[in-house]
Amino acid sequence: MDTIADTSRTDKRGRDTRSAIRKQALALFAERGYGAVSMRDIAEAAGIRQGAIYNHFAGKQDLLADLMISHLDRLLAALVRAVPAGGDPMRRLEAFASFHVGYHLDQPDDVVIADMELRSLEAGRRGAEVHALRDRYAGVLATILEDGRRTGRFQTPNAKVQAGALIAMMTGITVWSRDGAALTREAVTAHYVQMVMQSVGLIWPLGEEAGCSTAQ
Amino acid sequence: MDTIADTSRTDKRGRDTRSAIRKQALALFAERGYGAVSMRDIAEAAGIRQGAIYNHFAGKQDLLADLMISHLDRLLAALVRAVPAGGDPMRRLEAFASFHVGYHLDQPDDVVIADMELRSLEAGRRGAEVHALRDRYAGVLATILEDGRRTGRFQTPNAKVQAGALIAMMTGITVWSRDGAALTREAVTAHYVQMVMQSVGLIWPLGEEAGCSTAQ
DNA sequence: GTCTATAGAAAGATAGAC
């Protein structure tokens, strides 16, 4: 049930069938959900016949696992580039939030599949790998929060719970951002970053006294 | 494709088949997802044969819609009882957050279905009803946030976006709360309420100066 | 590598006896 070796990326006619399958499967899974998409749907969208998919993927499960893992690999690589490993927890939290929001605005389909179709991925080696990659991602945020708590900057009773809550909040972007965002990318990002920073007890944006008036 | 009239709640042997079907379908849909559950699975769990389900529901879609709508009806009714319609936005926000967290801890299966299986619900009258009920729920929170913004208490650039973000954050509870919560109900609720209140720029808990030190 | 054709399994839904 392993992936067929990806030897040649393009055939003689210059068309990359494997990539076409992945692209169309991604869009269809994100739109209708894994269970509601058939191999025929994917093949038709990719411009081939149903049986030809099996020249590139061992089956539907293999295709789903491939999409999830390649997405998570890219996500983690981009995260490492965007968020410094050490230093001021506040700056790292801001960088994480800004990165996460931006990535979800840019790649909503990849993200939706990795979030919503976990139940569709059968247990096994690939399933464990997907869960491990997801845990690594959440772990980066949990570490930032824990560092902030230790230095007394963040109000973080439980870093793992808080990391889950913040990721859930930011990931929810994909639910409403699809239908014609009336907001600019910058406005959305700023809004979410502000909510994240304030939710851990920071004054945000920096240098403002807003929110520091004793409410009530 | 309408629901069969729910005339008698229990048959002569004192067993409520319709309720048994609903209960088992709810658990199975929440665990495996709508698409991965067959009518045979539901029937077996309910202790009847597959065909008998159609004496109570017009089909699988009807069953799903029934579960969603009855859940949303109960959710909205409970919300109205728990959150005052007017008055101090801060108190209403606290009440909303506390209610939402508590409800999600108590009824994770109902909530998961209404959140995750929206794509499985085919368009139509029932689908529109489900969406309308969900919008009403989010609208209650958006109104609270808008009221708080108008009175200058909340930092709410966009009430609809913020409402979506906060609901997503709190709904994420169902993801991790299933596998043996090491935290007490009170601790989880307090944590989430704090994040919600702070995320809109309030100092929380009330009367504390924590978080008001100029960070950095 | 893609095609046509089909195997084999499983699904939702229905019919009619009791």
Add this chain to the structure above:
DNA sequence: GTCTATCTTTCTATAGAC
């Protein structure tokens, strides 16, 4: 209202020609 039996469709996956 529940049962057994079955219809009909749809799906994943495979076989073999080209």
